Amino acid sequence: MIDLRLLREDPDRVRASQRARGEDVGLVDALISADERRRVSGSRFDELRSEQKRIGKLVPRASGDEKAELLKRAGELAGEVKAADAERDEAADETRRLLLALGNVVHPDVPVGGEDDFTVLETHGAPRDFEAEGFAPKDHLELGAALGAIDVERGAKVSGSRFYYLTGVGALLELALVNAAIAQATEAGFVPMLTPALVKPRAMEGTGFLGQAAQDVYQLEKDDLYLVGTSEVALAGYHMDEILDEARLPLRYAGFSPCFRREAGSHGKDTKGIIRVHQFDKVEMFSYVAPEDAEAELDRLLAWEKQWLTALGLAFRVIDVASGDLGASAQRKFDCEAWIPTQGKYRELTSTSNTGEFQARRLSIRMRGKEKGVRPLATLNGTLCAVPRTIVAILETHQNADGSVTVPEILRPYLGGRETLTPVTA
Incomplete structure (x- = not known):
């Protein structure tokens, strides 16, 4: 598979490679989109987990209404973390699936064309x-x-x-x-x-x-x-x-x-x-x-x-x-x-x-x-x-x-x- 950094930094090069191979250029844009969703959902998951850990430390020291609010938020976070985890995994799987479908980036000196264009x-x-x-x-x-x-x-x-x-x-x-x-x-x-x-x-x-x-x-x-x-x-x-x-x-x-x-x-x-x-x-x-x-x-x-x-x-x-x-x-x-x-x-x-x-x-x-x-x-x-x-x-x-x-x-x-x-x- 190619380096995802190349895809982010120089997508036109990857598109040109797909075009030269006679393969689907749209795969590149689908992969860029999936990779962005993977990174965003990963960041969202990390943020929610960080908040979940922070609240978990505060609950034992809190009391009364404050503790009730913290417990309520902890309950909400459990569902949000689970959903974010699922979204992150789904985006990661989609990114890998598309990445595996993408051919290697063609060397710039390779002649462009089909079997008879060597x-x-x-x-x-x-x-x-x-x-x-x-x-x-x-x-x-x-x-x-x-x-x-x-x-x-x-x-x-x-x-x-x-x-x-x-x-x-x-x-x-x-x-x-x-x-x-x-x-x-x-x-x-x-x-x-x-x-x-x-x-x-x-x-x-x-x-x-x-x-x-x-x-x-x-x-x-x-x-x-x-x-x-x-x-x-x-x-x-x-x-x-x-x-x-x-x-x-x-x-x-x-x-x-x-x-x-x-x-x-x-x-x-x-x-x-x-x-x-x-x-x-x-x-x-x-x-x-x-x-x-x-x-x-x-x-x-x-x-x-x-x-x-x-x-x-x-x-x-x-x-x-x-x-x-x-x-x-x-x-x-x-x-x-x-x-x-x-x-x-x-x-x-x-x-x-x-x-x-x-x-x-x-x-x-x-x-x-x-x-x-x-x-x-x-x-x-x-x-x-x-x-x-x-x-x-x-x-x-x-x-x-x-x-x-x-x-x-x-x-x-x-x-x-x-x-x-x-x-x-x-």
Whole structure:
């Protein structure tokens, strides 16, 4: 959630952010009104309680008519205090409800618009010219079937559409990717983590995934638990309700977990293959930093993602995601999109977001320093390896005319030194 002081001091900035996100600007004014009512009712309650305590001290020392008047007033105050308490709680609940519905304040440099209004910041590598090499590229499904690596038909038979099996070298390729990604993250100073895939509502709400993203979340109503769509949720919740020593920051974690997404609203999109699926594995970077260090940390996370994609030999570009496509918790987000040869376009492989103090305030995570005392910190997240999409990019980019696939050098130690994946079927 945002800082209420920002709302009071610069409401136009918050309105502009809502407008840039394409969300309800009226929410800002409703929140301002609720916050004012909360403060007024709180002051009224404090005044009445103060009077109630004062009269409570006078009654034992009074007598006659004076005591009768005091007792009468004490009786009136009891009802007034109770009513003021109820009004204060109602206003506080309304303020919190509206505050939780408000997205993070967008960074001023973010391009304004929807999904297609991003800005391309940089491009790395050139897409392979298969025509010049004399053969037409096969898509990842055809390659995966020939390699004995991907089976979507049996995935659909067992679990439904958008599910799949990774088999043989496909399973080994996933394990190689995960191990290589964790190795890079560990070398960069991240603490490796295996995180829960089921979380309580507080963790899901605190990270901002029960607002506009709620339709994409799987809920286990009987157990009051949610399946995570990213280990960001569990990594953010790890220090929930804690005060961290500023001297320990930055804290960096690399979480590996299965991820589950309904893919609501994606009807007709990427129905073929394993680009858009309901369950996948992912290595996620997560950082806790002082707010003043957050923008520099965002650049670091992006640099680690670029290092990873470069090591995999992929052509990719970096985009500055537009305001309407940020998600509720992000101030700013950079995506790395890899070139997918058979689609003839770039597709998102990694993303990194600066959420500022937004998640920390919702999850009550603070830092304590010598100079500024106790205050909220900032959190950031960055995908290092979303496995299925990375497999798609590797298979299609590094395929050969005979249907084999050259293994990126960074993965070979995790595949027993194997340099090539070869077809198992004609």
